[in-house]
Amino acid sequence: xxxxxxxxxxxxxxxxxxxxxxxxxxxxxxxxxxxxxxxxxxxxxxxxxxxxxxxxxxxxxxxxxxxxxxxxxxxxxxxxxxxxxxxxxxxxxxxxxxxxxxxxxxxxxxxxxxxxxxxxxxxxxxxxxxxxxxxxxxxxxxxxxxxxxxxxxxxxxxxxxxxxxxxxxxxxxxxxxxxxxxxxxxxxxxxxxxxxxxxxxxxxxxxxxxxxxxxxxxxxxxxxxxxxxxxxxxxxxxxxxxxxxxxxxxxxxxxxxxxxxxxxxxxxxxxxxxxxxxxxxxxxxxxxxxxxxxxxxx
Numbered sequence: 001x002x003x004x005x006x007x008x009x010x011x012x013x014x015x016x017x018x019x020x021x022x023x024x025x026x027x028x029x030x031x032x033x034x035x036x037x038x039x040x041x042x043x044x045x046x047x048x049x050x051x052x053x054x055x056x057x058x059x060x061x062x063x064x065x066x067x068x069x070x071x072x073x074x075x076x077x078x079x080x081x082x083x084x085x086x087x088x089x090x091x092x093x094x095x096x097x098x099x100x101x102x103x104x105x106x107x108x109x110x111x112x113x114x115x116x117x118x119x120x121x122x123x124x125x126x127x128x129x130x131x132x133x134x135x136x137x138x139x140x141x142x143x144x145x146x147x148x149x150x151x152x153x154x155x156x157x158x159x160x161x162x163x164x165x166x167x168x169x170x171x172x173x174x175x176x177x178x179x180x181x182x183x184x185x186x187x188x189x190x191x192x193x194x195x196x197x198x199x200x201x202x203x204x205x206x207x208x209x210x211x212x213x214x215x216x217x218x219x220x221x222x223x224x225x226x227x228x229x230x231x232x233x234x235x236x237x238x239x240x241x242x243x244x245x246x247x248x249x250x251x252x253x254x255x256x257x258x259x260x261x262x263x264x265x266x267x268x269x270x271x272x273x274x275x276x277x278x279x280x281x282x283x284x285x286x287x288x289x290x291x292x293x294x295x296x297x298x
Contacts, residue, residue: 002272006124006283008290010163010264011132013112013119013139017156024117026068031148032139032158033070033114037062050137054080056103057130057138068114069291071284074130074138077103109280110135111287113295120295121160122287124278125265136160162233168262172227175257176250177220181229183211184242208241220247233259266290 013029014022036044036059049055061073080100084093108129113120123132130138140157143149149156186208215221226245233240245257268286271279 003269004272004278005267006270006278007265007267008122008124008287009132010266010294011121011123012161012163013121013136014159014161015156016159017152022159024119026114026116028148029114029119030068032143032146033062035146035148036139036142044142046138046141049076049134054078055134057134059138059142060107065111065288069288070112070114071288072110072112073280074108074110074135076106076108076130076134078128079103106130107278107280108135109278109283109287111284111291113291115295120163120291122291124283124287132160163264165262165264168230168257168259169227171255171257171262172223172230172245174249175223175226175245175255176248176252177215178223178226178245178247179215179220180246181213181221181226182244182246183213183229183240184244185209185211185239186241230259 014024015028016022041058041060044059046057047054049057055076055078058075059072060075061071063071065071079102081103082096082098082100084095086093106126106129108124108126110121110123112122121132121135123135136158143156143158144154146153213221226243229240229243232238233243243259245255247255247257249255268283268290270286271282273279
């Protein structure tokens with residue numbers, strides 16, 4: 001029996017109406033789950049992902065396990081791509097029999113627990129499957145088709161926040177002085193005035209930019225501001241993609257704190273099927289144990 005360690009990440013879901021604060025309604029989220037589940041499978045298909053790529057997203061199954069806890073199986077496929085097959089034994093090629101509207105099935109597993117003030121999610125990390133961005137995009141698109149919030153349903157979306165590891169906040173609390181804070185963001189972060197001053201024909205300029213905030217000599221940036229930046233980074237609508245902080249800890253040792261390192265993750269051992277795919281029951285069992293163990297403290 002083949003096994004594999006799979007990385008899983010932790011998120012929190014809420015609702016968001018444009019220009020208003022985030023909010024959550026437990027009953028409405030359950031209504032959304034039921035609304036999607038009651039659809040025929042072909043009516044659950046979204047044919048483009050959040051980046052408008054040729055990638056179909058489908059909620060194949062959403063099974064209620066215990067009170068307000070669900071197993072969620074999202075499947076996806078990339079289509080409009082059908083190159084020849086090549087043999088790993090002798091490098092011979094043969095034409096693909098795959099139609100352009102077809103793609104290889106990718107399974108992405110999650111367990112969600114709907115609580116009073118948020119929905120907790122533990123999501124399998126699958127680089128070729130469904131990311132958390134595509135996860136909330138799918139639910140937002142389905143919400144917009146419904147009448148769950150009446151006429152406002154197409155103006156409200158599902159958003160996520162990253163649940164940080166305890167180590168990140170501990171590291172900030174243990175920081176004596178912050179010398180430099182680096183923000184990895186996009187040109188949108190700087191507003192239209194900055195963008196309009198750039199040469200629009202500079203096709204070699206990347207969308208991503210890096211901002212560096214420096215303290216005055218012998219001084220330090222405020223730790224509470226670093227925490228505010230992290231709260232902004234953790235929100236779904238943030239243009240901040242990464243934060244890196246340089247400073248000194250309470251013992252005057254030089255430190256570097258990087259959000260790329262401190263996202264809350266765990267690894268689970270899963271069974272691999274004969275065709276190389278993850279055994280769904282195996283990973284769901286592991287995800288359920290984790291969410292029950294952590295949800296009491298979230």
